[in-house]
């Protein structure tokens with residue numbers, strides 16, 4: 503590995519390359535994408551949200567949605583592990599905002615996840631749910647040193663445990679739900695990568711007296727972006743959007759085509775039913791929503807602890823809209839994306855992306 507590439511160590515786990523493929527729900531980063539990324543030496547991440555929407559347990563056996571989620575998370579990890587091999591590093595991304603968050607993180611640990619990456623809220627109680635799994639690395643997603651400090655202090659006080667790393671996600675560029683609570687915050691300079699990343703690095707070094715890695719996420723497209731993040735103190739990068747449009751990506755071909763077609767003017771911010779800003783492609787569904795008219799599919803999962811659709815019949819059922827996007831329903835789906843979606847011009851492969859980030863790769867034995 504070249505000199506300017508750091509080693510990424512997450513608790514007891516060390517991927518060959520300091521790159522994490524970001525978890526992308528619903529189903530966009532499933533077993534195939536995560537398994538192949540891990541096989542190539544980076545961290546492959548399964549997004550736990552809504553995984554069981556099309557599982558036989560839920561659809562045919564009519565099992566309770568939350569019970570089937572717990573089973574499907576384990577089945578998905580098993581499928582990913584078969585691709586990744588025993589040494590591949592597999593993570594599961596679990597969002598704090600989910601109703602069955604505690605069950606999902608436990609299912610992920612029981613199913614053999616090496617790392618749990620957790621955002622969309624502060625994972626203040628995560629160690630409590632995973633006290634029986636000391637080998638599973640716990641990595642919160644934050645957007646500011648303040649959030650990192652809240653989590654670190656709470657974990658230290660209540661559980662005597664440090665996070666095994668922090669992902670710093672930049673709302674100005676990232677995809678999906680953004681680590682901002684208001685629209686104004688999305689472009690707040692304090693949450694820019696240039697400010698938040700060195701801020702969290704300094705907090706880890708001086709506030710925690712620790713050397714746990716800080717990982718940059720949002721807007722990382724290529725090696726150049728990655729090296730810039732390393733210069734600002736990151737020990738790894740997390741990449742979402744670019745991996746969604748790969749042969750191995752678990753979404754439908756139509757989903758990937760939407761990424762290829764998206765132009766700058768098509769990338770917009772919306773208020774999601776979770777009460778958080780999100781970045782998405784302006785398709786017919788989002789265009790109507792932005793104009794104030796929206797038709798929603800009924801809630802099928804009760805998946806969010808705070809859902810404006812379920813509570814006030816405002817907004818829409820996000821789980822169903824994300825499932826529609828996964829299936830390639832251009833008219834009705836919610837196509838989450840990062841601002842880098844404008845750079846996607848074809849369906850590439852995981853190997854190609856990895857070679858682009860780490861040109862020395864082909865000379866190293868796999």
Ligand SMILES: Cc1cc2nc3c(=O)[nH]c(=O)nc-3n(C[C@H](O)[C@H](O)[C@H](O)COP(=O)(O)O)c2cc1C
Pocket residue numbers: 523524525526527528530549551595597620621622643671675676677678679719720721722740741742743744746837838839840841842
């Ligand atoms: C389609 C899509 C779905 C996403 N879903 C999730 C999710 O379920 N949970 C989460 O924490 N982050 C989610 N993200 C954020 C990614 O994991 C990643 O951190 C982010 O996209 C990085 O920025 P980038 O897309 O510019 O590379 C999603 C992103 C995209 C593009």
